[in-house]
Amino acid sequence: MKALVKEKAEPGLWLRDVPEPAVGAGDVLIKVARTGICGTDLHIRAWDGWASRSITAPLVVGHEFVGEVVELGAGVTDVAIGDRVSGEGHLVCGKCRNCLAGRRHLCRATVGLGVGRDGAFAEYVALPASNVWVHRVPVDLDVAAIFDPFGNAVHTALSFPLVGEDVLVTGAGPIGLMAAAVARHAGARNVVVTDVSEERLDLARKIGASLALNVSERQIVDGQRELGLREGFDVGLEMSGRPEALRDMIANMTHGGKIAMLGLPAEEFPVDWVRIVTSMITLKGIYGREMFETWYAMSVLLEGGLDLAPVITGRYDHRDHEAAFADAASGRGGKVILDWTS
Known part of the structure; x- marks a missing residue:
């Protein structure tokens, strides 16, 4: 089968012929239809410091996908x-304490598809049946391909009650955009999205942001005044991993405000802990999705009319992966999809 492979410990990905994955007991074999390009995949392609420490070549990469089950392993019902x-x-x-307690998203022994084992940028992928989410209602293939990052957005956005709240989203990358769409759909009063890319801020406007703010030109406090907010934001969703974004968010939260953090910083940085303590601000780290409560919420949100179409801005045949990855790495658009059906 064809697959995108990190073949060597150097920058690049290569489309190669590799054996189809074996299907063991409890596994399913899936014929891949579409895949989404993730920031993790960009790191692996660039072979940066994180990738060189985390990836063992050769490896089939990719973890965002949708496809059709074509084979069942023993015991799959x-x-x-x-x-x-x-x-x-x-x-x-x-087997760990968290897994046995039903908190699988907190497992300390987690292995990432396309990171710790062969992934989904391929014509076929094998996965334990316990990790499969069956789409019981019709869903667009492109949207189904990005359920993994959509889950990150939903997990982050729904960490705190949103109805009637004023929400600040820092970072208008694809997951930040989806989180903003979820917050609006879930009943937030105002949703403010910040970034420095006008292209991505335009996408934020399309998904219903109350205000899309270019923080290279204006400050968050200016946005507060424009919307008539007197006490700051109730909920913050930090999606950028940028030190200045978190600092600005903390400075613009109301007393008792709550911040969910998904963005991964490149290194440690200081924040105003006095403000966090004296304003009684809650900080919550988010990683991945709650299995499978977040997945249920994703499907229900889509059934309820949540529209993610504006977030998907690039569609490419898998053989055009170089152009697709360049598009995804540009920082100007939303999600980029690879088609594996041709």
Whole structure:
């Protein structure tokens, strides 16, 4: 089969012929239809410091996908051949304290699809049936391909009550955009999105942001005045990983405000802990999705009319992966999709 492979410990990805994955007991084999390009994939392609420490070549990369089940391993009963499925890309041990307590998203032994084992940028991918999400209602293939990052957005956005609240989203990358859309759909009063890319801020306007603010030109406090906010934001969703974004968010929260952080900083940095303590601000780290409560919420949100179409801005045949990755790395658009059906 064809697959995108990190073949060597150097920058680049290569489209190669590799063996189809074996299907063991409890596994399913999935014929991949579409995949989404993630920031993690960009790191692996660039072979930066994180990738060189975390990846062992050769490796089939990719973890955002949708496809059709074509083979079942022994003992699989809840998934059927022909099912349209996406996959939870965090494979957990099932034996640690958190797994046994039903908190699988907190497993300390998590292995990432396309990071710690061969992934989904391929014509076929094998996955434990316990990691498969069956789409029981119709869903657009492009949207189904990005259920993994959509789950990050939903997990982050729904960490705190949103109805009637004023929400600040720092970082208008694809996950930040989806989180803003979720916050608006879930009943937030105002949703302010910040970034320095006018192209991405335009996308934020399309998904319903109350205000899309270019922080290279204006300050968050200016946005507060424009919207008539007197006490700051109730909920913050930090999606950029930028030190200045978190500092600005903390400075613009109301007393008792709550911040969910998904953005991964490149290194440690200081924040105003006095403000956090005296304003009684809650900080919550987010990683991945709650299995499978977040997945249920994703499907229900889409059934309820949440529209993610504006977030998907690039579609490419898998053979045009170089152009697709360049588009994804440009920082100007939303999600980029690879088609594996041709």
